[in-house]
Amino acid sequence: MYCVKNITEDLYWIGGSDRRLALFENIYPIPNGVSYNAYVLMDEKTVLLDTVDSSISELFFENLAHVLGERNLDYLVIDHMEPDHCAAISGVVFRYPDVKLVCNTKTAAMLKQFYSFDVDSRILLVKEMDTLNTGKHTLTFVMAPMVHWPETMVTFDSVTGALFSADAFGTFGALSGNLYADEMNFEKDWLDDARRYLTNIVGKYGPQVQALLKKASALDIRMICPLHGPVWRENLGWFIDKYKAWSSYTPEDSAVMIAYGSIYGNTENAVNVLASRLADAGVKNIAMYDVSVTDSSYILSEAFRCSHLVFASSTYNGGIFTPMETLLLELKAHNLQNRTVAVIENGTWAPAAGRQMKEIISSMKNMTILSEELTIRSALKEEQLPQMEALVKAIAGSM
CATH class of the missing domain: 3.40.50.360 (Flavodoxin domain)
Known part of the structure; x- marks a missing residue:
């Protein structure tokens, strides 16, 4: 049975959670599980933003089919090529053979490393601050190398102010019905997992996170849609300040x-x-x-x-x-x-x-x-x- 969330009039969350996985990246304990987020924009053109881990791929494809209905999939935006987000790409290509894969040159090279389908005929290459108009929406692509892979980019929707932030602003922890951080006691129940996620996954790359934060400050961000954890639509500044401290190696507490x-x-x-x-x-x-x-x-x-x-x-x-x-x-x-x-x-x-x-x-x-x-x-x-x-x-x- 499909399980989707309507974020805005035409934006949907189609992810899922895994509570059985013991070790994230086969190294970090995740006793609270983890979520894998993907999003669909139903504009004049249909856009899928990233896919999910193989563990929830069956649910993902059911969600995707439900949201698309009778429509075809026009674009798949690939912000990050790590297998917990790219595992379902070949399945998307198989089900929607006319889909265009929107990615940068480094992602294109990785696609060829992971998969055997014809990549070159399907890709739409983008670079820093390129845009893609899908009808009412315009997507802007911002490169975020080493946050935390070299091909990583983020996607900004100038109409809704949504930043599809890849692994940035993510956190360990499975979702339990509530999708938004403001629906949870995030500071009490989620902050430790968010800190542990950022410091262990991206901690080495503080300067690169700082560079992305500088780019993001020039955008009118009103919502953050990460690939793990809850979506942010309120108090964005509070969480961004946490990222500023962690990525600049500034102690969060005098302790x-x-x-x-x-x-x-x-x-x-x-x-x-x-x-x-x-x-x-x-x-x-x-x-x-x-x-x-x-x-x-x-x-x-x-x-x-x-x-x-x-x-x-x-x-x-x-x-x-x-x-x-x-x-x-x-x-x-x-x-x-x-x-x-x-x-x-x-x-x-x-x-x-x-x-x-x-x-x-x-x-x-x-x-x-x-x-x-x-x-x-x-x-x-x-x-x-x-x-x-x-x-x-x-x-x-x-x-």
Whole structure:
């Protein structure tokens, strides 16, 4: 049975959700599922904007057929060629052989890599700020390279002010009937997933996101239609400001996040003492994560949110405890910068994690590593409490 949403008089959402998928891109846990959005414009010419993942393709084609009715499909706009959005393209071509594929040159090359049908006879190539008139509507194409693939573009409808934003402004999470962000308690129930989505998927490409935001500021955007998550028609500025902060690596909150790697519990005990002393010093909303328990995508998202980070690690095989090393390398790979960092190390006979953690952190941009640090040999001792207090004072005092 079809399931569509009428967004405007002639614009329809024909997507769907997957609650069974455990890992997005086979790496990021998505306990709340994910939605795949596609849109149809029923103008003098009919336009499909992107397709969906293969997991919901049957529903997608039923939705598309219902909206089109007896009409043919004139155009398929391909904003992004990642398989969770392009998987149904060959099915569209098979069902609507006269469809024109609207895309840029980089997308055209990828079409030939993914599919075997005759691409050249079907494509309508567009470049920066080209337009396509479909009757009442005029679509403008804006290139958005590396947000987060090199071929990505976004499509702007000047009549409705709708920005079809590809993966930008998307979020993890399945839709549950409500399509619009203003129909949900987005800040409470969705913001963490939105942040985790942006920072993990696009975090490395902050400058490219900033470039797209600059282009978008010149458009009269009144609605944002992403390929994942809810559609935005109210309070767009609030969400855009979040993107500005995340993509410029500006801390969202003045807050402390503590990530620790502990083998037998002694390093964990030390950070519990630290957190308690920080609270006594007036620090609120401290976040703490065991790197062996919490997937690194959640901790990375929190690192983008918080201004101050503490990394505490046992020494393992003469190096950093493996899950902690993975986390730090993930932070570096995602271009995290502009943070104040404290380091705690533990080691029974040869503490080495601290130096190696600082080497990784120092290779990241604009990271202030506090000179106050703490080395534990097996377990925290009472005589080390002055060092702990110095560390607490340095963290709290720099906030």
